[in-house]
Amino acid sequence: xxxxxxxxxxxxxxxxxxxxxxxxxxxxxxxxxxxxxxxxxxxxxxxxxxxxxxxxxxxxxxxxxxxxxxxxxxxxxxxxxxxxxxxxxxxxxxxxxxxxxxxxxxxxxxxxxxxxxxxxxxxxxxxxxxxxxxxxxxxxxxxxxxxxxxxxxxxxxxxxxxxxxxxxxxxxxxxxxxxxxxxxx
Amino acid sequence: xxxxxxxxxxxxxxxxxxxxxxxxxxxxxxxxxxxxxxxxxxxxxxxxxxxxxxxxxxxxxxxxxxxxxxxxxxxxxxxxxxxxxxxxxxxxxxxxxxxxxxxxxxxxxxxxxxxxxxxxxxxxxxxxxxxxxxxxxxxxxxxxxxxxxxxxxxxxxxxxxxxxxxxxxxxxxxxxxxxxxxxxxxxxxxxxxxxxxxxxxxxxxxxxxxxxxxxxxxxxxxxxxxxxxxxxxxxxxxxxxxxxxxxxxxxxxxxxxxxxxxxxxxxxxxxxxxxxxxxxxxxxxxxxxxxxxxxxxxxxxxxxxxxxxxxxxxxxxxxxxxxxxxxxxxxxxxxxxxxxxxxxxxxxxxxxxxxxxxxxxxxxxxxxxxxxxxxxxxxxxxxxxxxxxxxxxxxxxxxxxxxxxxxxxxxxxxxxxxxxxxxxxxxxxxxxxxxxxxxxxxxxxx
Numbered sequence: 001x002x003x004x005x006x007x008x009x010x011x012x013x014x015x016x017x018x019x020x021x022x023x024x025x026x027x028x029x030x031x032x033x034x035x036x037x038x039x040x041x042x043x044x045x046x047x048x049x050x051x052x053x054x055x056x057x058x059x060x061x062x063x064x065x066x067x068x069x070x071x072x073x074x075x076x077x078x079x080x081x082x083x084x085x086x087x088x089x090x091x092x093x094x095x096x097x098x099x100x101x102x103x104x105x106x107x108x109x110x111x112x113x114x115x116x117x118x119x120x121x122x123x124x125x126x127x128x129x130x131x132x133x134x135x136x137x138x139x140x141x142x143x144x145x146x147x148x149x150x151x152x153x154x155x156x157x158x159x160x161x162x163x164x165x166x167x168x169x170x171x172x173x174x175x176x177x178x179x180x181x182x183x184x185x
Numbered sequence: 186x187x188x189x190x191x192x193x194x195x196x197x198x199x200x201x202x203x204x205x206x207x208x209x210x211x212x213x214x215x216x217x218x219x220x221x222x223x224x225x226x227x228x229x230x231x232x233x234x235x236x237x238x239x240x241x242x243x244x245x246x247x248x249x250x251x252x253x254x255x256x257x258x259x260x261x262x263x264x265x266x267x268x269x270x271x272x273x274x275x276x277x278x279x280x281x282x283x284x285x286x287x288x289x290x291x292x293x294x295x296x297x298x299x300x301x302x303x304x305x306x307x308x309x310x311x312x313x314x315x316x317x318x319x320x321x322x323x324x325x326x327x328x329x330x331x332x333x334x335x336x337x338x339x340x341x342x343x344x345x346x347x348x349x350x351x352x353x354x355x356x357x358x359x360x361x362x363x364x365x366x367x368x369x370x371x372x373x374x375x376x377x378x379x380x381x382x383x384x385x386x387x388x389x390x391x392x393x394x395x396x397x398x399x400x401x402x403x404x405x406x407x408x409x410x411x412x413x414x415x416x417x418x419x420x421x422x423x424x425x426x427x428x429x430x431x432x433x434x435x436x437x438x439x440x441x442x443x444x445x446x447x448x449x450x451x452x453x454x455x456x457x458x459x460x461x462x463x464x465x466x467x468x469x470x471x472x473x474x475x476x477x478x479x480x481x482x483x484x485x486x487x488x489x490x491x492x493x494x495x496x497x498x499x500x501x502x503x504x505x506x507x508x509x510x511x512x513x514x515x516x517x518x519x520x521x522x523x524x525x526x527x528x529x530x531x532x533x534x535x536x537x538x539x540x541x542x543x544x545x546x547x548x549x550x551x552x553x554x555x556x557x558x559x560x561x562x563x564x565x566x567x568x569x570x571x572x573x574x575x576x577x578x579x580x581x582x583x584x585x586x587x588x589x590x591x592x593x594x595x596x597x598x599x600x601x602x603x604x605x606x607x608x609x610x611x612x613x614x615x616x617x618x619x620x621x622x623x624x625x626x627x628x629x630x631x
Contacts, residue, residue: 004283004284004286007283007338008280008283008284010334010338011279011280011283011338012280014331014334014335014338015276015279015280017331018272018276018304018331019269019272019273019276021308021327021331022268022269022272022307022308022311023269025308025311025312025315025317026265026268026311026315029311029315029317056313056316125318126316126318127318128316128318129316130313130314130316166315166316167315167316167318
């Protein structure tokens with residue numbers, strides 16, 4: 001076998017590995033989006049910028065804490081699962097923490113931010129919604145306007161499947177954000 | 186290189202000399218025959234390579250920026266397919282370069298840089314499409330590991346340098362410092378990630394260690410090491426002693442290793458380790474001339490033992506560097522290159538300074554010791570400059586003295602008259618140095 005054949009063979013392996021990393025990421029997201037259970041999280045958007053990935057709406061959530069449980073010690077940076085339930089309005093609420101993923105899709109992977117008094121504050125695995133550069137500030141302005149008017153109708157839908165959570169859509173006023181902005185113009 | 190420059194100058198002069206009857210046409214032709222053609226190939230090749238790399242870099246960055254401009258008008262499936270497009274295109278180009286067995290460095294470097302950037306662009310686009318919330322460190326690490334083989338398969342030194350920069354960016358994003366890592370061991374990952382590049386540097390330097398490619402790589406490594414050391418020995422509660430000894434030791438190792446293995450480079454540019462190392466030793470020594478730096482040790486006094494116990498990685502790195510500098514100093518002595526020991530003595534003096542501080546509880550003694558050391562460095566630079574008739578080196582000596590004077594102005598109670606006289610003396614020093622070197626040069630001319 002010539003040196004060129006060896007190099008080409010090794011390059012083929014590398015190219016497959018590079019593609020597998022990208023395609024694997026796509027496949028995981030797609031599987032969660034297709035088979036995952038839907039939850040709605042009330043959101044509070046702002047508008048920062050990511051130099052590499054563009055502009056996005058940063059999302060904060062009303063439900064991002066769980067009560068501290070005696071004997072279940074967690075520290076900053078720990079990766080655990082948060083149990084999810086739906087409240088009377090159909091919005092997701094985090095109720096507790098577990099180390100092992102439960103068999104159903106009623107838990108999302110979270111990172112412990114900090115513990116304060118009787119609460120554990122968590123970082124959720126979906127905290128940004130990417131938008132076009134010129135639309136993102138409009139989205140933020142629309143959200144703020146509605147918040148001033150007393151509306152708490154911004155939320156995201158998240159698909160959860162086998163321990164993975166993927167953000168599906170950002171809604172404002174009951175409509176997907178792009179539709180909301182189009183109709184608002 | 187110097188010969189080419191001289192021959193090119195001579196060839197430029199020949200027509201005038203012939204025209205003025207100073208030289209006969211035959212004599213000019215004989216001279217041309219004697220010296221032969223001027224070698225332009227290496228520079229042209231380098232220019233083409235740089236153009237190739239810059240082109241690929243700009244195209245890659247352009248793709249990232251164009252695609253970072255969100256594209257929500259397209260459906261998710263189209264966006265997903267387009268996310269893979271830059272990667273597939275770059276892989277196609279790289280495969281073509283390998284298939285054609287392109288010997289051109291421009292093609293190999295360009296294709297390599299494009300592939301590395303396309304990889305980052307594709308992953309970033311997929312994350313954008315699916316609103317993935319990973320941090321930069323989580324984005325960069327898999328990309329770095331998947332880009333590393335490109336260095337070897339395409340033989341791309343530009344990708345190697347991008348990889349080194351990426352490792353620092355990853356470390357910065359991951360906050361891999363003693364502060365975030367209780368034992369300080371994670372910070373060693375910065376160095377472990379760089380080790381796989383060692384064979385590439387060695388292979389590049391094997392044939393001619395003073396050629397453009399190895400020199401370019403070694404500049405990158407030398408500059409990289411100074412920043413990478415910060416992730417190990419600076420930050421958090423890592424005690425001041427560690428960087429105070431670690432930095433002089435790192436740069437002393439560079440100077441001594443440079444002298445032992447790369448000492449025959451024709452210019453400072455061709456001796457990157459010695460150049461960066463000497464600058465690093467001078468800056469480290471300059472910092473240690475300030476009393477405040479030593480005074481700060483008093484605050485860490487009781488914590489010294491705890492700091493070394495809690496940050497064994499940082500202490501181990503500093504210790505290894507000190508031992509390496511001692512070993513290399515021994516090699517320099519054995520090979521009879523003792524004058525490099527003036528620079529190589531920095532870590533030993535830093536250790537001695539720490540010892541003096543803890544023994545006397547006074548910041549003055551170690552600070553003055555480093556003032557004396559700076560003067561010794563300045564004297565060495567002046568003597569070398571005069572002996573070798575190198576104006577830049579002689580001026581460097583005067584610059585070191587001037588830097589020292591400025592520093593002492595700020596932490597001394599000297600009156601304006603004394604400060605003014607000292608300034609005039611420093612200025613006169615520059616002028617006299619230039620004059621002396623010019624005279625020495627003129628005297629040396631035939």
